[in-house]
Amino acid sequence: MDTRRLLSTLATTLATAGLLITGCTAGSSTPSASASASPKAAPAANLTSYYAQKLTWRSCGAPGFECSTMKAPLDYAKSSSGDIKLAVSRKKATGPGKRIGSLLVNPGGPGGSAVDYLQGYAGIGYPAQVRARYDMVAVDPRGVARSEPVECLTGKEMDAYTQVDQTPDDAGETTLLTIALKDFARGCEKRSATVLPHVSTVEAARDMDILRGILGDEKLHYLGASYGTFLGATYAQLFPNRTGRLVLDGAMDPSLPAIDMNRDQTAGFETAFQSFAADCIKHEDCPLGTTSVADASTNLKKFFTTLDAKPVPTGQSRKLGESLATTGVIAAMYDEAAWPELRASLTRAMDGDGAGLLSLADSYYERQENGSYANLMFANAAVNCLDSPPSFTGPDAVTAALPSFEKASPVFGEGFAWAALNCTYWPTPATGRPHSIEAKGAAPIVVVGTTRDPATPYKWAKSLASQLDSGTLLTYEGDGHTAYGRGSDCIDTAINTYLLEGTVPSTGKTCR
Numbered sequence: 001m002d003t004r005r006l007l008s009t010l011a012t013t014l015a016t017a018g019l020l021i022t023g024c025t026a027g028s029s030t031p032s033a034s035a036s037a038s039p040k041a042a043p044a045a046n047l048t049s050y051y052a053q054k055l056t057w058r059s060c061g062a063p064g065f066e067c068s069t070m071k072a073p074l075d076y077a078k079s080s081s082g083d084i085k086l087a088v089s090r091k092k093a094t095g096p097g098k099r100i101g102s103l104l105v106n107p108g109g110p111g112g113s114a115v116d117y118l119q120g121y122a123g124i125g126y127p128a129q130v131r132a133r134y135d136m137v138a139v140d141p142r143g144v145a146r147s148e149p150v151e152c153l154t155g156k157e158m159d160a161y162t163q164v165d166q167t168p169d170d171a172g173e174t175t176l177l178t179i180a181l182k183d184f185a186r187g188c189e190k191r192s193a194t195v196l197p198h199v200s201t202v203e204a205a206r207d208m209d210i211l212r213g214i215l216g217d218e219k220l221h222y223l224g225a226s227y228g229t230f231l232g233a234t235y236a237q238l239f240p241n242r243t244g245r246l247v248l249d250g251a252m253d254p255s256l257p258a259i260d261m262n263r264d265q266t267a268g269f270e271t272a273f274q275s276f277a278a279d280c281i282k283h284e285d286c287p288l289g290t291t292s293v294a295d296a297s298t299n300l301k302k303f304f305t306t307l308d309a310k311p312v313p314t315g316q317s318r319k320l321g322e323s324l325a326t327t328g329v330i331a332a333m334y335d336e337a338a339w340p341e342l343r344a345s346l347t348r349a350m351d352g353d354g355a356g357l358l359s360l361a362d363s364y365y366e367r368q369e370n371g372s373y374a375n376l377m378f379a380n381a382a383v384n385c386l387d388s389p390p391s392f393t394g395p396d397a398v399t400a401a402l403p404s405f406e407k408a409s410p411v412f413g414e415g416f417a418w419a420a421l422n423c424t425y426w427p428t429p430a431t432g433r434p435h436s437i438e439a440k441g442a443a444p445i446v447v448v449g450t451t452r453d454p455a456t457p458y459k460w461a462k463s464l465a466s467q468l469d470s471g472t473l474l475t476y477e478g479d480g481h482t483a484y485g486r487g488s489d490c491i492d493t494a495i496n497t498y499l500l501e502g503t504v505p506s507t508g509k510t511c512r
Helices: 010-016 045-051 114-125 128-133 155-162 171-192 201-215 227-238 258-280 293-309 322-332 336-350 355-365 376-387 395-408 413-419 458-467 489-501
Strands: 065-073 083-091 101-106 134-139 220-225 243-249 445-452 471-479
Touching (some): 045 065, 065 114, 065 201, 083 114, 101 114, 114 134, 128 134, 155 355, 220 227, 220 489, 227 445, 293 336, 395 413, 471 489
Parallel strands (some): 101 134, 445 471
C-alpha cells in the first residue's frame, strides 16, 4: 500500500493504467468566497495578465485534441514568486446543438492526469450529446503529470519503497518503515523543493478560474470524480458566482480530519471486500473458500501473513510480499469488473505465482514496463500532506489507533493505519485545515454517491451534499468507485440532463 488510498476514478485506469488513491482532506487554508466572484468582475490587478493570456493551441494525441500551456502564479500571495506552467488540453464541441461552453474534467487523485483522462476517456467516452455541446477541457493540476510534476524517487527507489512492510511486527520493522517514509519525503524535498509548498487544492482551484477566464467562459462547468469533487467544491467556495453546472461524483467530505478520513476509507474497503467475497464464494474456483464471507476474510488475512514471512516469486526480480499483495487486492476493489481477475490472481499467488497480483499492484502505482513510475504517488502525497495536518504524530500514535482501524477492517485495518503515517515526516507544513464547504450563492450542484464505494464512502457524499448550500444528492446503490459512465442508465441520464439542460435530479433520487 502507499500513503492513504488514492482517490481517483476507474476511468483514470482506462486512460492511464493507474487505479486508486488515498483519502485526502481540506484545502490550503480554509477557502472563502472571492471578493471578486462576480462572473463579469475584473480579476485582481496582480492577476490581470494571467487572465488575459492567449493560448497557442497545437494538435496532440488522438485526432481532434489540442494542447497548450497556460501560466499561473507559483505563489498567489507573492506576485514576485514567478510562474508555474500548466498543461491544458481540449476537444472542441462537435455539434449538433448550440455550444453550452467548456466542460472541465478532473479524474481525481490528487495526482491523476486530467489531460490523460480527457484524451483517453472523457473526450471520446462521455456521451455524444455532452461532447456535442461542450468543449471538453482538462488541465493537469500543478505538480501533476505535465504541469511541473513533483518528483521524489527513482524507479529502483520506488520499487524498494512499495515493498516495505507496512504491517510492522516489532520495533525493528517499525524503524524500517519510518526510515522509508522519511526517505520518500526527503526525496520529494530534494527534487521538488520549489513547487512542493504550492500544490494545494486551493491553488489548483484558483488556477481553474484563470483557465475559465482564458477560455472566455463566464461560468465554470465542471465534472470532477473522487478527489476531483473536493477540487470542484473548493472552486465553488472560492468563486460561487462563477460556478456553473458542477457534478461531483464519488464525493469527499472536506470537514473530516485526516485520521477520520483514513478510518472511514478503511471501512469503505472492508465493505467493498465483503461484496467481492460474497460474490467469490459463489464460484467453485474461489481461492478464499466457498463457505462464508467471514471465512473468506480469515483466509485472505492468513494469506497476507504467509506472504509477510515468505514472499512468492513473480517471474521478475521483485517478489510478491504482503505489501504488494495487499495493494493488488485493493486495486481490484475499485470496480467489480476486476473481480474475476482478482480471483484468478489470488489463485495463482496461493499456488506460488505472484505475477497477477503484482500486475494489479503495478497498475495502482502507475509503474511502467521499463521500471519507471508516473508521478501519481508523488503528487498524491504532496497535495494530501499540504492540504491537511497529518493523521499521526508518530508510531506510538499509530499503535494507539490500531484497534479502531482493525475494527473498521480486520483485513486491511492494520496496513491502512500505518500507511497514514506518511505525512508525519513531510518537509512542507500543512496549510489547510478540515472545514465545511457551503458555497453560498453557487448554482445548483449535483453530488453523486455510490453506496458501496470503497475509496469515497457513501456517507461522505451525503455530508458534502448537506454542507453545500445548493447541493443535491444523487445516489447509486451499487459497487465500485464513482458512478457516471459505469453502466447505470439511470445515473447517466440524470447527469446528462443536468449538464445539458441544467435540471437537477429530484430530491432523494436513487438509481440501482
